[in-house]
Amino acid sequence: MGDVLKFQKPQVQQAKSTDGFGKTLLAATVIAFGGGCAGYYLLEDIPLAKAAATTAKPLTAYGVCSGSVRYHCVVDGDTLWIGGQKIRVADIDTPEVSEPRCASELALGNRATARLVELVNEGPFELKAWPGRDEDKYGRKLRVLIRDGRSLGDILVFEGLARTWTGRRQPWC
Secondary structure (H helix, E strand, O other), X not given: OOOOOOOOOOOOOXXXXXXXXXHHHHHHHHHHHHXXXXXXXXXXXXXXXXXXXXXXXXXXXXXXXXXOOOOOEEEEOOEEEEOOXXXXXXXXXXXXXOOOOOHHHHHHHHHHHHHHHHHHHOOOOEEEEOOOOOEOOOOOEEEEEEEXXXXXXXXXXXXXXXXXXXXXXXXXX
Protein backbone atom coordinates (compact mmCIF):
# COMPACT_ATOMS: atom_id res chain seq x y z
CA MET A 1 0.00 0.00 0.00
CA GLY A 2 2.66 2.49 0.47
CA ASP A 3 3.99 4.78 3.10
CA VAL A 4 2.11 5.46 6.33
CA LEU A 5 1.96 9.10 7.33
CA LYS A 6 1.53 10.08 10.93
CA PHE A 7 -0.71 13.04 11.63
CA GLN A 8 -0.07 14.98 14.79
CA LYS A 9 -2.15 17.69 16.27
CA PRO A 10 -0.36 20.92 15.43
CA GLN A 11 0.95 22.76 18.42
CA VAL A 12 -0.31 26.28 18.73
CA GLN A 13 2.10 28.80 20.09
CA GLN A 14 0.64 31.87 21.64
CA ALA A 15 2.26 35.20 21.08
CA LYS A 16 4.00 36.32 24.20
CA SER A 17 3.41 39.83 25.44
CA THR A 18 6.53 41.58 26.54
CA ASP A 19 4.70 44.20 28.63
CA GLY A 20 2.52 41.81 30.67
CA PHE A 21 -0.64 43.66 29.64
CA GLY A 22 -2.47 40.47 28.64
CA LYS A 23 -1.79 38.81 31.98
CA THR A 24 -2.76 41.95 33.87
CA LEU A 25 -6.00 42.25 31.92
CA LEU A 26 -6.84 38.60 32.52
CA ALA A 27 -6.11 38.90 36.25
CA ALA A 28 -8.23 42.05 36.56
CA THR A 29 -11.12 40.36 34.74
CA VAL A 30 -10.96 37.29 36.97
CA ILE A 31 -10.81 39.43 40.12
CA ALA A 32 -13.70 41.66 39.02
CA PHE A 33 -15.86 38.70 38.03
CA GLY A 34 -15.04 36.80 41.21
CA GLY A 35 -15.74 39.85 43.39
CA GLY A 36 -19.04 40.49 41.64
CA CYS A 37 -20.12 36.86 42.04
CA ALA A 38 -19.12 36.85 45.71
CA GLY A 39 -20.96 40.12 46.31
CA TYR A 40 -24.08 38.81 44.59
CA TYR A 41 -23.94 35.56 46.54
CA LEU A 42 -23.29 37.26 49.88
CA LEU A 43 -25.74 40.14 49.46
CA GLU A 44 -28.46 38.26 47.54
CA ASP A 45 -31.56 40.45 47.53
CA ILE A 46 -30.55 42.92 50.25
CA PRO A 47 -31.36 46.49 49.15
CA LEU A 48 -28.25 48.47 48.24
CA ALA A 49 -28.61 50.94 51.11
CA LYS A 50 -28.74 48.07 53.60
CA ALA A 51 -25.87 46.34 51.80
CA ALA A 52 -23.71 49.43 52.25
CA ALA A 53 -24.47 49.30 55.96
CA THR A 54 -23.50 45.65 56.26
CA THR A 55 -20.21 45.69 54.37
CA ALA A 56 -16.87 45.88 56.16
CA LYS A 57 -15.74 48.82 54.02
CA PRO A 58 -17.53 51.18 51.62
CA LEU A 59 -18.18 49.39 48.32
CA THR A 60 -16.37 52.11 46.42
CA ALA A 61 -14.18 54.98 47.53
CA TYR A 62 -16.17 58.20 47.52
CA GLY A 63 -14.90 61.42 45.95
CA VAL A 64 -16.48 64.75 45.12
CA CYS A 65 -19.07 64.40 42.34
CA SER A 66 -18.12 65.64 38.90
CA GLY A 67 -19.71 65.15 35.51
CA SER A 68 -23.16 63.77 34.84
CA VAL A 69 -22.67 60.15 35.95
CA ARG A 70 -23.09 59.95 39.72
CA TYR A 71 -23.01 56.63 41.53
CA HIS A 72 -20.79 56.88 44.64
CA CYS A 73 -19.83 60.48 45.31
CA VAL A 74 -20.36 63.49 47.56
CA VAL A 75 -22.21 66.52 46.14
CA ASP A 76 -21.73 68.80 49.17
CA GLY A 77 -21.61 68.57 52.95
CA ASP A 78 -25.14 67.17 53.27
CA THR A 79 -25.83 65.41 49.94
CA LEU A 80 -24.25 62.34 48.39
CA TRP A 81 -24.94 59.56 45.90
CA ILE A 82 -24.90 55.96 47.11
CA GLY A 83 -25.38 53.24 44.54
CA GLY A 84 -26.91 55.67 42.07
CA GLN A 85 -29.43 57.01 44.58
CA LYS A 86 -29.28 60.63 45.77
CA ILE A 87 -29.24 60.89 49.57
CA ARG A 88 -29.81 64.01 51.69
CA VAL A 89 -28.17 63.76 55.11
CA ALA A 90 -31.37 64.46 57.03
CA ASP A 91 -30.12 65.57 60.44
CA ILE A 92 -27.90 68.48 59.32
CA ASP A 93 -27.67 71.54 57.12
CA THR A 94 -24.36 72.60 55.58
CA PRO A 95 -23.34 75.71 53.62
CA GLU A 96 -24.04 75.71 49.89
CA VAL A 97 -21.24 75.21 47.40
CA SER A 98 -23.26 75.32 44.16
CA GLU A 99 -24.93 78.70 44.84
CA PRO A 100 -23.25 80.29 47.86
CA ARG A 101 -24.43 83.72 48.97
CA CYS A 102 -20.98 84.86 50.10
CA ALA A 103 -17.32 83.82 50.04
CA SER A 104 -17.35 82.55 53.64
CA GLU A 105 -20.31 80.24 52.86
CA LEU A 106 -18.42 78.78 49.89
CA ALA A 107 -15.26 78.26 51.94
CA LEU A 108 -17.11 76.54 54.80
CA GLY A 109 -19.18 74.52 52.32
CA ASN A 110 -16.02 73.26 50.63
CA ARG A 111 -14.59 72.23 54.00
CA ALA A 112 -17.85 70.42 54.91
CA THR A 113 -17.81 68.63 51.55
CA ALA A 114 -14.21 67.49 51.97
CA ARG A 115 -14.89 66.32 55.52
CA LEU A 116 -17.96 64.31 54.46
CA VAL A 117 -15.80 62.59 51.82
CA GLU A 118 -13.34 61.66 54.58
CA LEU A 119 -16.07 60.44 56.93
CA VAL A 120 -17.83 58.15 54.43
CA ASN A 121 -14.48 56.67 53.37
CA GLU A 122 -13.39 55.87 56.95
CA GLY A 123 -15.47 52.70 57.11
CA PRO A 124 -18.92 51.17 57.06
CA PHE A 125 -21.96 53.21 58.01
CA GLU A 126 -25.67 52.62 58.18
CA LEU A 127 -28.43 54.62 56.52
CA LYS A 128 -31.34 55.24 58.87
CA ALA A 129 -34.64 56.57 57.55
CA TRP A 130 -35.71 60.02 58.75
CA PRO A 131 -38.84 59.66 60.88
CA GLY A 132 -42.00 60.84 59.10
CA ARG A 133 -40.49 61.52 55.65
CA ASP A 134 -38.78 59.29 53.13
CA GLU A 135 -37.92 61.95 50.53
CA ASP A 136 -37.54 65.71 50.34
CA LYS A 137 -39.19 67.95 47.73
CA TYR A 138 -36.27 67.34 45.33
CA GLY A 139 -36.71 63.55 45.40
CA ARG A 140 -33.64 62.90 47.55
CA LYS A 141 -33.90 60.09 50.09
CA LEU A 142 -33.72 61.50 53.62
CA ARG A 143 -31.29 59.43 55.68
CA VAL A 144 -29.11 59.74 58.77
CA LEU A 145 -25.63 58.25 58.36
CA ILE A 146 -24.66 56.23 61.45
CA ARG A 147 -21.32 54.66 62.37
CA ASP A 148 -20.77 52.97 65.72
CA GLY A 149 -24.02 54.45 67.05
CA ARG A 150 -23.04 58.04 66.19
CA SER A 151 -24.41 60.25 63.41
CA LEU A 152 -21.80 61.38 60.90
CA GLY A 153 -23.84 64.59 60.70
CA ASP A 154 -23.27 65.15 64.44
CA ILE A 155 -19.54 64.94 63.79
CA LEU A 156 -19.84 67.72 61.19
CA VAL A 157 -21.89 69.81 63.65
CA PHE A 158 -19.32 69.22 66.43
CA GLU A 159 -16.52 70.33 64.07
CA GLY A 160 -18.40 73.53 63.16
CA LEU A 161 -19.01 72.47 59.54
CA ALA A 162 -22.79 71.99 59.81
CA ARG A 163 -25.86 72.88 61.85
CA THR A 164 -28.42 70.51 63.28
CA TRP A 165 -31.44 70.47 60.94
CA THR A 166 -34.32 72.48 62.42
CA GLY A 167 -36.81 72.08 59.59
CA ARG A 168 -35.69 75.00 57.44
CA ARG A 169 -32.52 76.47 56.02
CA GLN A 170 -30.82 79.30 57.86
CA PRO A 171 -28.46 81.83 56.24
CA TRP A 172 -24.70 81.21 56.44
CA CYS A 173 -23.63 84.77 55.58
